[in-house]
Amino acid sequence: EKVEITKEQEALMKLIVDAYNKHQLPQDVTKKLLQEQYSTEENFILLTEIATSQVQVLVEFTKNIPGFLSLDHEDQIALLKGSAVEAMFLRSAQVFSRKMPIGHTEVLEERIRKSGISEEFITPLFNFYKTVGELHMSLEEQALLTAVTILTPDRPYVKDQQTVELLQEPMVDLLKKLCVLQHPQEPQYFARLLGRLTELRTLNHYHAEMLTSWRVNDHKFTPLLCEIWDVQ
Numbered sequence: 001e002k003v004e005i006t007k008e009q010e011a012l013m014k015l016i017v018d019a020y021n022k023h024q025l026p027q028d029v030t031k032k033l034l035q036e037q038y039s040t041e042e043n044f045i046l047l048t049e050i051a052t053s054q055v056q057v058l059v060e061f062t063k064n065i066p067g068f069l070s071l072d073h074e075d076q077i078a079l080l081k082g083s084a085v086e087a088m089f090l091r092s093a094q095v096f097s098r099k100m101p102i103g104h105t106e107v108l109e110e111r112i113r114k115s116g117i118s119e120e121f122i123t124p125l126f127n128f129y130k131t132v133g134e135l136h137m138s139l140e141e142q143a144l145l146t147a148v149t150i151l152t153p154d155r156p157y158v159k160d161q162q163t164v165e166l167l168q169e170p171m172v173d174l175l176k177k178l179c180v181l182q183h184p185q186e187p188q189y190f191a192r193l194l195g196r197l198t199e200l201r202t203l204n205h206y207h208a209e210m211l212t213s214w215r216v217n218d219h220k221f222t223p224l225l226c227e228i229w230d231v232q
């Protein structure tokens with residue numbers, strides 16, 4: 001039967017996409033990707049600055065998700081802490097998959113590869129970027145997938161999972177319809193998208209190890225990253 005997006009789904013999508021477009025990394029931050037030195041130390045410091053700025057962008061985007069601000073405050077924090085790494089993988093994947101802006105793809109890859117991350121994490125990290133790139137996600141799909149990731153009910157310490165599920169469901173339904181409408185020749189596209197969310201969960205574990213190895217080598221994070229990643 002014909003798949004149709006309802007008026008309220010149209011409104012929901014506009015809200016999410018506008019928020020996604022509005023909250024971007026400031027140019028003066030991403031410009032540094034092309035300017036700073038390429039030592040391992042400099043790369044780590046620059047990536048730390050970018051991640052910190054990205055978390056701030058992520059918080060602003062999340063506040064625009066309908067219903068999020070009416071959740072229990074502790075649950076709001078639990079959702080942000082539980083999804084920050086995954087949301088940043090999705091966001092940074094956009095740079096690699098949309099080859100944007102010119103030149104940033106190569107330098108971002110170079111800086112990540114040379115920032116003190118051990119080879120065992122580099123492989124799955126760039127494999128994820130590759131598989132996301134192969135999906136050629138639209139901006140709407142990227143925005144909705146990020147919202148779905150943030151609204152994952154079974155994050156640690158979420159008390160009222162039921163209410164989070166009620167917020168996530170309409171996003172998942174809308175994303176499913178979008179996939180059918182935007183990839184008619186690929187019926188399993190939505191399933192492939194959800195497969196990326198499963199992959200993201202495994203990257204969380206690699207990321208926890210990355211943090212530990214950076215800290216063992218006495219690398220410092222910013223107060224915001226320490227708070228959101230429960231380090232130091």
Ligand SMILES: CC(C)c1onc(-c2c(Cl)cccc2Cl)c1COc1ccc(-c2ccc3[nH]c(C(=O)O)cc3c2)cc1
Pocket residue numbers: 025030044047048050051054084085088089091092095100101104108112115221225
């Ligand atoms: C604290 C730092 C060292 C860190 O720890 N883990 C990660 C880490 C790593 Cl490597 C990988 C994945 C996730 C994390 Cl969370 C990072 C660096 O995190 C980011 C790196 C890049 C970006 C990012 C996002 C959007 C962007 N747009 C543009 C642009 O040019 O428009 C550049 C850009 C960069 C976001 C987080």
